[in-house]
Amino acid sequence: MKQTDICRPFCSGTFCITLNQDKVDLKTAEASCQDRNGELMTFESEMDENIFDILRQELHGNFWIGLRLPSSACSNLSAPLRGYKWASSSVHGSFIPSFSTWKDSVKVCSPHCVSLSNDRKWTERPCSDKTDGYLCRTKHRDACQAQGLSDPDVFQSSKGCSDAPCEHICSAVRGGYKCSCFKGYIRDSQDPRQCKMHCEQQKCPAICDKHTDSACYCPDGFLNTDKICEDINECTMDSCDQECENTFGSFVCSCREGFLLKHQVKCIQAEHREGFVHATPITIGSVRPAANNDTLLSSSAPAGGFLWLWIFIVVAVAVFIFVIRFYVVKLQKRREQNSIQQSSGPVDNIEC
Template structure:
């Protein structure tokens, strides 16, 4: 590709310069002046991979035909190759098309070239202007796409350019580039060994790295102290050991500039900026921690006083142990339980339900409720006074005593007692129920009675079948030893039959 670019640029230097040109993303159009016939115009366009213009739309006409006068070749020859197409234009007026002998001499011709791998525009500085010159020789002041080989010159002052660029494979190469291509873009000469521009003895290489100057201050990248001819740098930069270049100072490494733990330092040329760390968002000029929002169990997150916190759905509250989790919550005597829907269980007046700590599940009319447990009625939860709360309880002491370890009361005058700050009442989750429901007690009693009745009938049946119950242990040395043995159903029937026969023999 470099060889092709070298050939293109060197060849075009000897061509007739174009009057003007314009490039789109896919094609470049150029007007060339010089008396020539149709065949000569066609050959000159084809010398550099182009053709005579076939068609020009309204947009291209506006860029190319303004203030243009004369007759120009374009298009392809007619079938008889005797007559060719041309057009005449007079100072931007309507174009008139003609068919004339191909051997006639006209004022010029229109060429079009494919624009492969074009470059975009170079952002100019605050005061710098950029001039683009296509390899065909025309200046492109209105184009937005530039062909391979285009030279761009960024310049603030007429004496020295700020930089020079060459379009190559959709990218701009900043001078100095390869010395084989237009001497690397150098003003004087290019050193192929070092790949830099060179200047004669006693002359300094300008700060733009392509021009030569006899003023030592012109070599300074930023600024110069005229009395001493010494280079200096703008704020945020420091002078390079070469005495002319300026190197950016990384404030993030040399200084502790971002003091907030939610921020991190990012170095930029000549300065720095503090940005929010991962997990923090910039809101109202401050970095706010939003990491907790991704962990909220109920996917609800709200901002209060500049801080994000999780929220829970109805019937739940944020867990005091984990601010990202939700626990069931009830602030009254009875609340609806949190149940897993199961029609089969609900039909039998049974539910798979859950209640907050300090509440017990209670089913009323096939509806599950959570009823508060009165911990103060269960047992002595507190040494002095107990106050029941929804889902918990709190202890307090009589006058003259202080609460210790949440439920004990200690008098300050007791030996080895060290006064302490008054303890705040602490809500603890209930561990024991305050009552057992009457229905549960009734169910237990009925179950025990059924077991006793079954046991009675079993003993009575055995007594009728065997006559009487004899204890082998009371018969002296003739003690029967019984072993537990796993038996099958058939073995059980056989043993039962043998046992019955034995009882019948004993009756005899």
């Protein structure tokens, strides 16, 4: 399996030490090691020190190890381990690495844990701090190659789906969880735990509230007509300065030869760029409609503004035609009245 970038194994004999580059607190780091059938790194023998000499070249920052101060205890600066205890019950409390060097000499009494850096120094810090990563000890040589960890859609968590991290559907997997969405939605690229409405064709059924069937919504860039979401063709609204290609829910602007696209919709003269053509897809922004609004349009793209401008023009033309017709009819009636009055006027007497 493909090895992940945030976890690297350093193995010797029957066990491995894994370097995990994930900024988390100690509790999360400890749970993550347990999910991989391991535990936070502890030093049990000189072999551990030899492995550390190899992996220390890869340490950039501070990494949690399995050494913590017992609750309701204060550190003892005169003791080699300062009163800290190894997290593993298999480690003899008397074992002390030869390079054990503390970075600071300050007595602490609140819950503290220890991180290790590449200069072989131990740093006392609150267990709630987020370090640059953590070191795990495991007997599994495949610790960094588990399917759940190599899947980019997996969120690492020891709690899985227990705290409902996904907006729609949560699936627990080894080492974490995966989020998915209901039909008519896709995962939000800004936050894959959230979902947003999506349509991959020109028309899609609107998504309506089950309790109030009158409240129906459409994805950005679509118009709701009788509970059918129909793609808005932004290219008919002069959305682009030059070339325009309509896409479902959005549009793409491009420029002719010798021009450069600016601000996604404008084309400017390109200096010393002969034959240069550029196109940029327009991303329709998200707007949450009011309860009595059945149309969802863009807020960040000019589609909504052009739509209202187009409606205003159509209404203005209709009013103009109505006014012209009104005056034409009125003028025609006046002419008819004048004609009748002339025909009914006095007639000279004719003598026989």
